[in-house]
Amino acid sequence: MALPKVGNLAPAFTLEDQDGRKHSLKDYKGKIIVLYFYPKAMTPGCTVQAHGIRDSAKELKKLGVEVLGVSIDPVKRLAKFAERDGLNFTLLSDEDHAVADKYNAWGLKKFMGKEYMGLKRMTFIIGKDGKLKHIMEKVKTKTHHDDVIDYIKENLQ
Numbered sequence: 001m002a003l004p005k006v007g008n009l010a011p012a013f014t015l016e017d018q019d020g021r022k023h024s025l026k027d028y029k030g031k032i033i034v035l036y037f038y039p040k041a042m043t044p045g046c047t048v049q050a051h052g053i054r055d056s057a058k059e060l061k062k063l064g065v066e067v068l069g070v071s072i073d074p075v076k077r078l079a080k081f082a083e084r085d086g087l088n089f090t091l092l093s094d095e096d097h098a099v100a101d102k103y104n105a106w107g108l109k110k111f112m113g114k115e116y117m118g119l120k121r122m123t124f125i126i127g128k129d130g131k132l133k134h135i136m137e138k139v140k141t142k143t144h145h146d147d148v149i150d151y152i153k154e155n156l157q
Contacts, residue, residue, distance in 0.1 A: 001105045003135055004070070010035070010126040011059060011102035015070065015092040018078035023068065023092060031066045031076040032156055033126040034148050036139070037105040039119045041073045041081035041091070049121075050087055052145035057088050060145075063152050064128075070094050070105075072119055 004011055010033075014024040025033070036053075038046045049152065053060070053067050060067060067089040071078070073132075078091040092099075100106035100119055109118040123136040133149055 003137075004102070004124070004132055006132050006135060008132055010124065010132045011099070013099040013102065015094055015099060016075050017093075018075060018082045018091045020075055023090060025126070028066050028068075028126075029130055030099065030128050032064055032128060032152060034065055034067045034123060034152075035070065035103075035126060036067070036123040036144070037070045037100055037103065037119055038121055039071065042084065045121070046071070047085060049139070049141040049144050050081070050085060052142070053089055053148075054085065054087050056145040056149060059149055063157065065148075065152060066090075068092055071097060072097050072100070080114075082137055090156070110153050123148065125156070127156060136139050 012025050014022055017023055040051060042047055045092055070092045072095055073093060075093045078093055082091055094100055097106045103124060105120045105122045107120055108115055121139045123139055124132060125134040127133045
């Protein structure tokens with residue numbers, strides 16, 4: 001499968017958040033969406049990435065950005081992650097990786113010499129018009145929040 005095309009409408013989805021509430025992409029029309037896929041809640045890299053976003057919440061809000069973090073973790077684990085780390089943005093559960101498939105964020109990964117299927121760490125920036133504006137295929141957990149903010153300031157403000 002190929003990545004969704006920048007300039008096209010972002011693939012639609014409906015997923016449950018850490019509180020069991022449903023969120024659809026169409027609910028966010030008129031806002032800039034940072035849709036980021038991360039492999040697993042409460043693991044070191046994913047925690048660093050989530051803390052960066054949490055700590056940038058004021059700036060992101062000022063830019064009119066809504067952040068949606070997506071993993072294949074069950075809702076209960078997401079609730080635990082949000083509570084443990086004081087996360088102030090929406091975490092979505094994609095247990096069957098159907099949404100990750102639509103965004104081509106599910107695929108072959110390598111870790112310590114082993115190959116397996118898993119969630120790739122990727123970020124999709126969706127404009128107020130619902131169209132895909134930018135895809136970050138290589139995400140650095142420590143600078144992810146700054147990279148996202150810089151892109152939005154330079155291209156979507």
